Amino acid sequence: MYLARVYVTLKPTVNDPVGQTIRSGLRDLGFGTVESVRSGKYMEVRLDAETEEAADNAVSTMCDDFLANPVIEEYRFELERIA
Numbered sequence: 001m002y003l004a005r006v007y008v009t010l011k012p013t014v015n016d017p018v019g020q021t022i023r024s025g026l027r028d029l030g031f032g033t034v035e036s037v038r039s040g041k042y043m044e045v046r047l048d049a050e051t052e053e054a055a056d057n058a059v060s061t062m063c064d065d066f067l068a069n070p071v072i073e074e075y076r077f078e079l080e081r082i083a
Helices: 017-028 052-067
Strands: 002-010 040-047 073-081
Antiparallel strands (some): 002 040, 002 073
């Protein structure tokens, strides 16, 4: 059994209106040193794979096909073997 921690973020060249709104809110709350904020998604996926390589391949395919939009988003993930 494996746990994948998946992080999906917008590519640096893509406008991030949610991040801009968060930045504005933080500055309004007195955090004037905040220069920029980029928003994203975090997911945990548990999967029953035979090997770490199989788990890695499965999560990569999940991200490419469904969890991330490869046109505007990047992803990375960490795998952890769990009991």
